[in-house]
Amino acid sequence: MSSYVFSKLCDSIIASLDSKPPANSNNLMNYNPLPQLRSNNVKILINASPLTDKRQFTEYWIKLPLTQHKLQSYDYHTIPGMNMTNLVINGKVRFNENGKNKLGESAEINPMNGMIGGINNNNNNANDKQRAIWGSWFGFTMVVVIDGIINENTLNSEFINSFNYKITYIAGDSVMQV
Amino acid sequence: KEIWKFPLARAQFFFENPQIQSLSTDFISNFLNCWDSDRSLLAPLYTPDSQFSVSVDSAAPFLASGNDSYQDKNNAPWDYYLPISRNMTRITSPQVIESKVAKGNEKILGLFQNLPKTKHSLATNPEKFSSESWKINDNSIMIVLHGEFEEVAAPDQVAKSLPKGPRKGYNNHKNNTNSKAALSIRTFDRSWFIVSSGGSFVIASDLLCVKPYAGTEPWTPSSLVDGAAPATAGSVTQSIPA
Numbered sequence: 001m002s003s004y005v006f007s008k009l010c011d012s013i014i015a016s017l018d019s020k021p022p023a024n025s026n027n028l029m030n031y032n033p034l035p036q037l038r039s040n041n042v043k044i045l046i047n048a049s050p051l052t053d054k055r056q057f058t059e060y061w062i063k064l065p066l067t068q069h070k071l072q073s074y075d076y077h078t079i080p081g082m083n084m085t086n087l088v089i090n091g092k093v094r095f096n097e098n099g100k101n102k103l104g105e106s107a108e109i110n111p112m113n114g115m116i117g118g119i120n121n122n123n124n125n126a127n128d129k130q131r132a133i134w135g136s137w138f139g140f141t142m143v144v145v146i147d148g149i150i151n152e153n154t155l156n157s158e159f160i161n162s163f164n165y166k167i168t169y170i171a172g173d174s175v176m177q178v
Numbered sequence: 179k180e181i182w183k184f185p186l187a188r189a190q191f192f193f194e195n196p197q198i199q200s201l202s203t204d205f206i207s208n209f210l211n212c213w214d215s216d217r218s219l220l221a222p223l224y225t226p227d228s229q230f231s232v233s234v235d236s237a238a239p240f241l242a243s244g245n246d247s248y249q250d251k252n253n254a255p256w257d258y259y260l261p262i263s264r265n266m267t268r269i270t271s272p273q274v275i276e277s278k279v280a281k282g283n284e285k286i287l288g289l290f291q292n293l294p295k296t297k298h299s300l301a302t303n304p305e306k307f308s309s310e311s312w313k314i315n316d317n318s319i320m321i322v323l324h325g326e327f328e329e330v331a332a333p334d335q336v337a338k339s340l341p342k343g344p345r346k347g348y349n350n351h352k353n354n355t356n357s358k359a360a361l362s363i364r365t366f367d368r369s370w371f372i373v374s375s376g377g378s379f380v381i382a383s384d385l386l387c388v389k390p391y392a393g394t395e396p397w398t399p400s401s402l403v404d405g406a407a408p409a410t411a412g413s414v415t416q417s418i419p420a
Contacts, residue, residue, distance in 0.1 A: 002272065003266055003270075003272060003275050006266070007266065043194075043312045043313075043314075045192055045310050045312070046184070046186060047184060047186070047187075047188035047189065047396075048188060048189035048190065048191060048192040048308065048310050049186035049187065049188065049189055049192070050192060051186075060185050060186070063185045064184065064185070065181065065182070071267055072235045072237050072265075072267060073233050073234070073235035073265040073266075073267055073268075073387060074233070074265070074266050074267060075231055075233040075264045075265065075266060075385055075387070076266075076385075077229040077231070077279065077371070077382075077383035077385060079229075079371060079373075079382045079383055080227045081227070082318070082373075082382070084314070084371075086320070086369060086371045086383040086385060088233075088367065088369055088385045088387060090233075090235040090367070090387050090389065091235075092239040095182075097182070099181060099182075100181065101181050105181060106181065136239070137239030137240075138239060139238060139239050139389070139392060139396075141324065141367045141387070143310075143320065143322050143367075143369050145314060145320060145371075161314065162312065162314065162320060164310055164312075164320075164322060166308075166310075166322075166324065166367075166396070167184075167188070167396050168324060168365070168367065168389075168392065168396050169238065169239055169240065169365075169392040169393070169396060170393075170395045170396050171239065171240070172247070175182045176182050176183075177182055177183045177184070177400075178184050178188050178396065178400075
């Protein structure tokens with residue numbers, strides 16, 4: 001597998017984690033933040049807390065505010081004879097601090113309202129209608145284990161058997177708590 | 179306020195089961211002891227097919243913001259690391275990418291010699307480290323370690339950048355000065371892909387990422403910070419299937 005494929009994969013992982021749920025998606029049917037996660041027999045950790053499966057990852061991720069990830073480093077080894085790849089991605093991430101998660105749920109107390117003209121929008125898709133307020137950058141590390149051989153045409157297939165997402169630097173001046 | 183919290187509290191450690199906990203804690207402790215004292219002792223853990231590489235992510239978020247609370251620890255240059263770094267956001271040539279991964283015991287030990295001598299305070303300050311270990315399949319596990327190390331001496335062999343055309347002479351001179359680069363304290367992430375083999379185990383893949391010092395806050399369990407019990411979020415449970 002060429003390094004070009006892994007470059008594309010890193011971009012794809014980050015773009016999917018940062019994607020918005022479709023409008024009016026009160027159920028999770030149309031939201032697929034990490035399509036490469038295997039549906040079965042997958043290991044998922046976020047900040048060393050385990051999730052049981054892909055559905056729980058989706059439920060978890062939709063409860064976070066919108067994110068912006070920026071890739072800063074990646075490296076990988078494909079293990080001979082096992083058809084598996086160990087991929088490590090490092091970078092920075094910041095969160096939309098406008099007081100809404102991806103479901104449009106508001107914080108009980110929203111000190112940001114004043115800063116954005118007092119918008120108090122109960123619309124479920126409020127993220128589309130409110131300007132994002134990006135907080136400070138955090139650091140992240142992802143350890144991803146890939147099963148099988150991937151190529152440019154199969155980058156959204158289910159081949160991730162382990163996904164370990166870890167915040168490795170906490171911005172002291174962000175309202176976001178890890 | 180829940181909007182601004184990760185749905186599950188952060189933890190310092192995750193071990194999928196007690197056997198993996200025992201294996202990985204012994205492994206990490208023994209590995210770091212050898213790493214800090216005599217890296218050649220680690221040779222038996224690698225096979226001719228094993229791979230090791232180092233990547234440097236020198237652009238920490240707090241450096242970019244100009245708000246570096248660890249500034250005194252992050253003044254040292256990256257001279258020892260940059261010639262061997264396999265950060266693939268910085269290099270694109272397939273030949274260079276291939277040349278930066280060490281394959282087999284001999285080359286892996288050679289690359290170990292290019293890294294500064296270190297001290298990890300795992301035994302005395304375990305709160306400075308965080309790790310996760312889980313089973314990949316019946317005969318392999320992944321061990322991930324995050325933490326910090328202190329550089330205590332220059333590498334045995336200082337790696338040199340590839341000469342660049344007509345500036346070869348200049349670069350050689352410049353590299354000679356690298357052996358005097360200042361030492362520092364660094365944050366790192368390391369992942370070992372471990373495969374069992376006839377009753378013992380070997381390291382198939384060893385990826386080390388070295389970063390500016392970024393403190394220990396992310397390794398502190400949330401329960402120690404705000405007294406909260408381990409969080410549960412909706413149907414999210416605290417177990418991972420075996």
